[in-house]
Every structure is written in structure tokens, then in C-alpha cells.
Amino acid sequence: MSQCKAYRASVFHCIADPGVVGAERSYEYFEDGLLVVEDGMVVEVGRAESVLPSLSPEVEVVHYENALITPGFVDTHIHYPQVGIIGSYGAQLLDWLETYTFPCEGQFDDSRHAHAQADIFLRELLRNGTTTALVFGTVHKQSVDAFFERASKLNLRMIAGKVLMDRCAPDYLVDTAESGYADSKELIERWHGKGRLSYAVTPRFAPTSSNEQLELAGKLFKEFQGLYMHTHISENRQEIEWVKELFPERDGYLDVYDHHGLIGERSVFAHGVHLHDDECRRLGDTGSAVAFCPTSNLFLGSGLLDLAHLESHGVRVGLGTDVGAGTSFSQLQSLNEAYKVLQLQGQKLDPFKAFYLATLGGARSLYLDDRIGSLQAGKEADFVVLDYEATPLVSYRLKHSKSLEETLFALMILGDDRVVKETFSAGASVHRR
Structure with a gap:
């Protein structure tokens, strides 16, 4: 029997390498987003106000407050x-x-x-x-x-x-x-x-x-x-x-x-x-x-x-x-150190490139970018829910964030396992903090 479920939060995922297409064209972000999953696969992702009307009344919607959904x-x-x-x-x-x-x-x-x-x-x-x-x-x-x-x-x-x-x-x-x-x-x-x-x-x-x-x-x-x-x-x-x-x-x-x-x-x-x-x-x-x-x-x-x-x-x-x-x-902590490694060489690691390396870029390295690494329809539903209020410091810092770029950068510098609220593999919850 088909199983469909939707997850509401801010949603961010990379769709291309920002080093190739530029940061602005490398990702999708929905401040109030909805990720729809059926039988372990992503069915749809977009703005909640656009996707919700098309959902069947039987579909359960899980709402995460002050959270960001990203690919696993x-x-x-x-x-x-x-x-x-x-x-x-x-x-x-x-x-x-x-x-x-x-x-x-x-x-x-x-x-x-x-x-x-x-x-x-x-x-x-x-x-x-x-x-x-x-x-x-x-x-x-x-x-x-x-x-x-x-x-x-x-x-x-x-x-x-x-x-x-x-x-x-x-x-x-x-x-x-x-x-x-x-x-x-x-x-x-x-x-x-x-x-x-x-x-x-x-x-x-x-x-x-x-x-x-x-x-x-x-x-x-x-x-x-x-x-x-x-x-x-x-x-x-x-x-x-x-x-x-x-x-x-x-x-x-x-x-x-x-x-x-x-x-x-x-x-x-x-x-x-x-x-x-x-x-x-x-x-x-x-x-x-x-x-x-x-x-x-x-x-x-x-x-x-x-x-x-x-x-x-x-x-x-x-x-x-x-x-x-x-x-x-923690890949967030790996990105923290990667930023410093590149800084020491006069190179920059902006947060869009950083999250690309940890998700779609990693999938591309493994020739799996047709299956995982982003949240596009038809991909396997591997995703993670990041908690904006995971620690007092993370919460305080993100309240002062003025952009998505600033939020992502703060998460990769201050984040660790405590930021991970829930992890999903093929649409099933495999870790919940």
C-alpha cells in the first residue's frame, strides 16, 4: 500500500555546483517549504502554500518549527x-x-x-x-x-x-x-x-x-x-x-x-x-x-x-x-575545518559551496547524484532536519541572521550532532534526537 507523508519547514538543497553556475543558480530555498515523500522517494518540493492545496486530505503533514530540511x-x-x-x-x-x-x-x-x-x-x-x-x-x-x-x-x-x-x-x-x-x-x-x-x-x-x-x-x-x-x-x-x-x-x-x-x-x-x-x-x-x-x-x-x-x-x-x-x-564540523584549511591558502569556502560538497557534490563523486544529494522529485528521500534552536548559542546566533547565506555559515561553524533533530533514509526516520 502506497505511503505518502509531507514535511514542513524551511527547505534548502543544492541543484548544481556553485563553482560552475554561480551561487545564485546553485540551490533552491523555500523559507516555508514542503517536502512530499511517497514510498521512500521525493514526490514534490516547493513552497508550502503552493504544494499544500494539491495534497490529498489523508496525507499527514509533519511541521517542524524553527528548522531546516536539507538532503542527508x-x-x-x-x-x-x-x-x-x-x-x-x-x-x-x-x-x-x-x-x-x-x-x-x-x-x-x-x-x-x-x-x-x-x-x-x-x-x-x-x-x-x-x-x-x-x-x-x-x-x-x-x-x-x-x-x-x-x-x-x-x-x-x-x-x-x-x-x-x-x-x-x-x-x-x-x-x-x-x-x-x-x-x-x-x-x-x-x-x-x-x-x-x-x-x-x-x-x-x-x-x-x-x-x-x-x-x-x-x-x-x-x-x-x-x-x-x-x-x-x-x-x-x-x-x-x-x-x-x-x-x-x-x-x-x-x-x-x-x-x-x-x-x-x-x-x-x-x-x-x-x-x-x-x-x-x-x-x-x-x-x-x-x-x-x-x-x-x-x-x-x-x-x-x-x-x-x-x-x-x-x-x-x-x-x-x-x-x-x-x-x-559531523559533516558540519568537517566543513568548519575545511573553511579554515582553505582560508590558510587564501581560498574561500562560501556556505553554498560547502553544503554542495557535503551533499550533491559528495553524491556526484560517488556517481549517485541521479539518486541522492538533492531533494528533487524522483530522488531517494534521504534527508535531515536541522534544529535552529539546538543549543543556546546556535539559537542566539541565528536570531541575528540576515540571510540564508549567513544562516548556513553559522550552522557549519557552530553546528555538530546536536543540530541534527531527525534523520531520514528512504523516507523512514532512522534517528530522532
Whole structure:
């Protein structure tokens, strides 16, 4: 039986990249708006006074006072096994892996632990208004099974994969080229395309995979339609030098992946802080994407991503929290830090571009902008209700706001999980504060 429901509040969503079309043409905003949802899909969005008369009397209208409805946030890079080490003190990338990451991920050989952590992780995502994420598991098959089982029950649009790692890691965390391929193929056949789930071929980063493993990862990437490829690149200068030592025959970090057939549409490279011009050009030409992870790049001292440089070469850019090196599940807090990262380089991040990165831009990076990222009719009804009175400071600040631009900017600077009043996935409420 068809189910239709309407939600009334201020409504804002991006419809294009403001960097391409200009801020004024990049969004729709309805101060008194109505979002109509039927069977998990957006049916209509517009001014309440225009849409209400056409609704059937049987349609329930939920009215949120002092609130803003936006599309659900999209996280293009995050590690679900690392929740337990978020906020751990003092290290750069390679030390971080040895000291915190690998011991934490080793616990996922226990399926019960994996299921418990998947619950905690998804609850945090939804509490922060994130409805889609590109997610690292661990080297263990059960880490991905646990994640997808929980995400499937909530009908979330999620992408995840088993880490491929056959060297330069503790013995308890390595697979082999052959076992990594076989395990990944088994997971793909079980989960890829089931409901709203997709699979990502996931070599951790070039140093932890042999040429043989990367070759099989590239084979796997081409073997099934619609797969993603998710890895790291050029996060840290020490890491880049290590790649040169391990792959002396290749012309740089990206060339390692390129040689093995791991770049192209639906390839997402986390960080990309130190990419050079030729690498940016190649990523842009192939339709690959970079995940901008400002909180972790600052926290680990990796460097400042040059957004303008990437976009000048046509690289698709999404926003990633990179939890656990990242310091918050909140995409609002990620935007807070992204603004500062760009300020330090003389670049501006206006709030329309910021919300684009966290919603439609992230969806475009994942080739999902035909399904999510905006609230246009025919899109999946993933959306979040932001509370203008979430905290005394937010409430006080927004009472002094003179424009939508000022309101959005205040939300991204002052906002966090407390601002998220309710989160919806495919039209169903999956978190309510």
C-alpha cells in the first residue's frame, strides 16, 4: 500500500555546483517549504502554500518549527573499525597506523565485536545526519558482513569493502593476493546491489599491497558492473617517499594504481593532499574522485588540500570525515575545518559551496547524484532536519541572521550532532534526537 507523508519547514538543497553556475543558480530555498515523500522517494518540493492545496486530505503533514530540511549528508571516506581510537593523542600517519589503527582493527577477527562496532558506527553516522558513506572495513570478511547486515536492516545507501593488505602490516592483519581476491569476490556476490548497498574494492594504500595483489584488485574492479574502488593517496610526504622505494619502476603514487587498472569512474582516492599537476589531470580525465578530509589532515599534520587546484583539473571532490584519524562524525564540523584549511591558502569556502560538497557534490563523486544529494522529485528521500534552536548559542546566533547565506555559515561553524533533530533514509526516520 502506497505511503505518502509531507514535511514542513524551511527547505534548502543544492541543484548544481556553485563553482560552475554561480551561487545564485546553485540551490533552491523555500523559507516555508514542503517536502512530499511517497514510498521512500521525493514526490514534490516547493513552497508550502503552493504544494499544500494539491495534497490529498489523508496525507499527514509533519511541521517542524524553527528548522531546516536539507538532503542527508554524504561522507566519501571513513573507517568504521576505527571508532574506538578516535581522539587518540599524537602521531603522524605511519606512526598512527602502527600505534593505534592496526591493533584496533585486529579485534575484528571476532564477528561479535564487528557487529557491535557496526551498530555503534551507524548510530553515530545517523546521529550526525549522514545517510550515505563510503566505508573501509578491515581485512576480515566478517567486518564487511557485519556492516552490510546492519546497514541493510536500516535500508541505508552505503558502500563498503574488505581491506586488501598482503604486506607491510602485522601478521594478524594480512591476507594474500589470492585470498583477498577470493574473499572480496564472495562478498561482492553476497552484497553488491542488494537493496541500496554497493561494494568497493579496497586496497588500503599502495605500500600495504604487493603488485600481485593490486593486479588482482584491478581485475576484480572490472569484473563486476558498478563496483567502486576506494583507497588512499598522497596523504603524507613520508608515505609518498615510501611508495617511491616500494615501486621504483613506477612514475609516482598515482601511476601505481593506474598501472593496475584501479583508476576511473567510481574510483575514490582519500586525501590527495600532495598530488602534482599530472596526477590531478589524470584523475580529472578519468572521472576519478578525491575525498577531502580536513579534520584528519589537520590532526595528523599531513598538510592542506588545495581544492581550487584539484577542481581546475576537473577532479570530482567529496567531503570525508576519515574517522578515526578524523575527529568528528559531523559533516558540519568537517566543513568548519575545511573553511579554515582553505582560508590558510587564501581560498574561500562560501556556505553554498560547502553544503554542495557535503551533499550533491559528495553524491556526484560517488556517481549517485541521479539518486541522492538533492531533494528533487524522483530522488531517494534521504534527508535531515536541522534544529535552529539546538543549543543556546546556535539559537542566539541565528536570531541575528540576515540571510540564508549567513544562516548556513553559522550552522557549519557552530553546528555538530546536536543540530541534527531527525534523520531520514528512504523516507523512514532512522534517528530522532
